[in-house]
Amino acid sequence: MSNLLWKSLVVSPAVLGATLLVSAAAIAAPNTTTELSSAEIPAATTEVAQQPEVLAQATKDSQVLDQVKRYSTDTGSQSQVTSVSQFTDVQPTDWAFQSLQSLVERYGCIAGYPNGTFRGNRALSRYEFAAGLNACLDRVNELIATATADVVTKQDLATLQRLQEEFSAELATLRGRVDSLEARTAELEANQFSTTTKLQGEAIFALTDGFGGRTSNANRAAFQNRVRLNLQSSFTGRDILTTRLSAGNANRVNVRGNDGNNFTDGTGLQTFNVGSTGDNSVNLDRLTYEAPIGPAQVYLAATGGQHSHYAAVNNPYFFDKSDGGNGALTTFSAENPIYRIGGGSGLALNVPFGQGGGILKPSSLTLGYLATNANDPNPGNGLFDGNYAALGQLNFSLGDRVALAATYVHGYHGAGSSLFDQGGALNGALPVVGTSQANSLSASGNSNSYGLSAAFRPSDKLSISGFVSYHDVTLLGNNNDKEAWSYGIGVALPDFGKKGNVLGIFGGAQPYSRQSGASSIPYQVEGFYKYRVSDNVSITPGVIWLSSPGQSDNNDDAFIGTLRTTFTF
Structure with missing residues (x-):
């Protein structure tokens, strides 16, 4: 994390707002996601995090295959939006409009849903928040590597560090669930009767x-x-x-x-x-x-x-x-x-x-x-x-x-x-x-x-x-x-x-x-x-x-x- 803190001096203070926004809005999808894009990593990660629990309770391979199929289709490709105006449900009068505009047009942390909506008014769980935080931190690292961002204060970076520490348990759980689901998916694909x-x-x-x-x-x-x-x-x-x-x-x-x-x-x-x-x-x-x-x-x-x-x-x-x-x-x-x-x-x-x-x-x-x-x-x-x-x-x-x-x-x-x-x-x-x-x-x-x-x-x-x-x-x-x-x-x-x-x-x-x-x-x-x-x-x-x-x-x-x-x- 020290590498992140001190090399992040070139990152804009807006990163904090972007982090909070991507947690509260971008990944505020319901537990059973139906429309997700590969670029919308937080929501996709939330779905992945919950899938192993469903799979563990399934008594039939057909149910498990349905879960895997939904996961694979939900994370289908969706092109990155370049302007906040591409979201049909976001208006300039919205209280988070400027933060979302910065997130989309300056940092490229979100793609939205395939139907062109943002869905920023949904509640989220701690796992969803952790997934959003992790995705934004990954984007921060990319910006640091390219050294194209503005200067950020130590206070802002300390806030980011506290957030990461607060949700470290959830982030670790997410990684474990992703690994478990990927292993289960590979097993099912290797042993299923037919893909068609x-x-x-x-x-x-x-x-x-x-x-x-x-x-x-x-x-x-x-x-x-x-x-x-x-x-x-x-x-x-x-x-x-x-x-x-x-x-x-x-x-x-x-x-x-x-x-x-x-x-x-x-x-x-x-x-x-x-x-x-x-x-x-x-x-x-x-x-x-x-x-x-x-x-x-x-x-x-x-x-x-x-x-x-x-x-x-x-x-x-x-x-x-x-x-x-x-x-x-x-x-x-x-x-x-x-x-x-x-x-x-x-x-x-x-x-x-x-x-x-x-x-x-x-x-x-x-x-x-x-x-x-x-x-x-x-x-x-x-x-x-x-x-x-x-x-x-x-x-x-x-x-x-x-x-x-x-x-x-x-x-x-x-x-x-x-x-x-x-x-x-x-x-x-x-x-x-x-x-x-x-x-x-x-x-x-x-x-x-x-x-x-x-x-x-x-x-x-x-x-x-x-x-x-x-x-x-x-x-x-x-x-x-x-x-x-x-x-x-x-x-x-x-x-x-x-x-x-x-x-x-x-x-x-x-x-x-x-x-x-x-x-x-x-x-x-x-x-x-x-x-x-x-x-x-x-x-x-x-x-x-x-x-x-x-x-x-x-x-x-x-x-x-x-x-x-x-x-x-």
């Missing part, structure tokens, strides 16, 4: 059984599972590459008619049946990339693409984008069946339009094309010659609580495939939703489908949503053309009993067709209660009632009971 990819997972344990008439005889209580691992990669911070691995042993509950045969349709199918391999073998069931291009959002699917990945479904609390463990139990209640037509590989685009005004909010147009066998170069397959579905959808919002969507899907279906097969997501051509009468295609043909969906949230504790869809199927070479219909409505009570819980009831008509001679409408009602045990565990008991299975009143109603436990990590 996060691993996410979902595991479903499900206890399920079927009841009612012959359905009771066709089932025994089963304990099933499905596991998915998602690799979420981002290369620009705004894009996302999704690579999903899936495995499971879940099989559908048998719904049996009075003739003694089990139905192989999509009624009563549960969401965790989709993507389950049946024998716990692992398969790649989704590879998609999403990125913005100008105002538009682009969706590219290499495999496992679904219309509901990129199109607004408007079925909150029932729809689960991963089609599994957090929404409704059944595929019918989860989303409008129109989104189950086709799937696989292709391209989609979301384009906003309109300014919006009054009640009507800005709208968007969604366009998508998915081919089931795009990877197969043989005739009758490929990107354009095999099964495909092209979607167009207009999205509207009325105020902040009403969302509407009008959807059109044109599809081509080869002989033997199903109308609602979701690109062969369930054992090839088996339907994912709807009766066999609505799904079966005796010959290749085209379909034109029209759907409406709406969601209304009158309060934060109530959500109402519903859909209706009509499907016109034209088969080639015969007179077996048909029409199919579907509709449903759901009521959800979020945070029912506890924050994060959801009580949901959804009812409607499974996709059905009367051209086959079966005239009854297959209604389905589902009730479930998702109980959130923790941020990562939820338990969902539920009951599914199916009336007129196979579109026949002669068949006994069927009931499915499920207890689903979902782990997310």
Whole structure:
């Protein structure tokens, strides 16, 4: 310190005022800094000083990585300001204006925040004061070395010395914390999975059984599972590459008619049946990339693409984008069946339009094309010659609580495939939703489908949503053309009993067709209660009632009971 005291005879008396000002204003940022520059060393040092305490209490490496990421981004570069007028929140009438002007324009001790503010009216801790003092003393040493400052009195230098001695403990602690954080950061960077990819997972344990008439005889209580691992990669911070691995042993509950045969349709199918391999073998069931291009959002699917990945479904609390463990139990209640037509590989685009005004909010147009066998170069397959579905959808919002969507899907279906097969997501051509009468295609043909969906949230504790869809199927070479219909409505009570819980009831008509001679409408009602045990565990008991299975009143109603436990990590 003696070297500092006596060689500092060339330093201006304003150094003392600069020191106090940089302590009281320049580094008077909150403990959790969000905008810092590399030149604003005091505030950055304050953040560093507190990080080890947070890291020491963290129980997950992901939390630690978030801390490190914030530290690294907060200390990003910011050019040194050359005039106090560059601060938008500093006025010449401010009591500290002259001191700040000297600090900025004469001594260059501060750069300010990246948004051009100084934030000089915040309280500070002793650690922040110590960090500011240390930064200013470093600047004093630079000025001494260049011998370009004015003469300073011994009294002023003695004041600086007392300040340094007063805060010597804090300065030493700061240095220790910086060393600890840097060591921890180096360890994490050396051992983390990837700098661009996060691993996410979902595991479903499900206890399920079927009841009612012959359905009771066709089932025994089963304990099933499905596991998915998602690799979420981002290369620009705004894009996302999704690579999903899936495995499971879940099989559908048998719904049996009075003739003694089990139905192989999509009624009563549960969401965790989709993507389950049946024998716990692992398969790649989704590879998609999403990125913005100008105002538009682009969706590219290499495999496992679904219309509901990129199109607004408007079925909150029932729809689960991963089609599994957090929404409704059944595929019918989860989303409008129109989104189950086709799937696989292709391209989609979301384009906003309109300014919006009054009640009507800005709208968007969604366009998508998915081919089931795009990877197969043989005739009758490929990107354009095999099964495909092209979607167009207009999205509207009325105020902040009403969302509407009008959807059109044109599809081509080869002989033997199903109308609602979701690109062969369930054992090839088996339907994912709807009766066999609505799904079966005796010959290749085209379909034109029209759907409406709406969601209304009158309060934060109530959500109402519903859909209706009509499907016109034209088969080639015969007179077996048909029409199919579907509709449903759901009521959800979020945070029912506890924050994060959801009580949901959804009812409607499974996709059905009367051209086959079966005239009854297959209604389905589902009730479930998702109980959130923790941020990562939820338990969902539920009951599914199916009336007129196979579109026949002669068949006994069927009931499915499920207890689903979902782990997310």
